[in-house]
Amino acid sequence: MALRGKKETGVLMVNVYRVCQKAGTRAGPDTAYSQIWTKMRKQGDRNPDPRNKCLDDVSNLILEWAQQGYHPLILMDANAEWEEKNLKEFTEKNGLIDIITDIHSEEDPPPTYARGRNKIDYILGDDHIRRAVVRAGAMNLMGGVAPSDHTMQYIDVDELILFGDN
16 A cells, blocks of 8 residues: 655555465365465476465565655565565665564564464564654554454554645
8 A cells, every 4th residue: 555645755565475485385175375376487486485485576666666755664474584684685775664663662572473472473664664654563463453473563653744734
């Protein structure tokens, strides 16, 4: 979703699901991994890597929209901890900050999904987005709108800062 303010400042919000399987994994035919892998093969990719192609595609989208004055706000199930090499390279390349962790920096991030002990879901934004955030957090598991095995995360922003106008 793209939102544009009066002062030519825009926000590009992108929901991203990054498959958990790594390249070479054998996954069932109906999994997201297998569906993306098959599509990549049909497009001529001889060594498909759906997990990391996702990061490349989002990087390209961020670059394309940045040229039109849009700031990235990425809502991502990364299926990876913050220190994972490819995720780290993706965030550094695109100047993205883990907004919730940045706001609550003194605390250890709680797990974001029911079957693990780690944070794998993120709200990412650039410095402009981060400056506009006035509050951020996550609800408890099963505390969201619909039952889910992931926490619902949120940010509240000051639209005057975000868009230069309200």
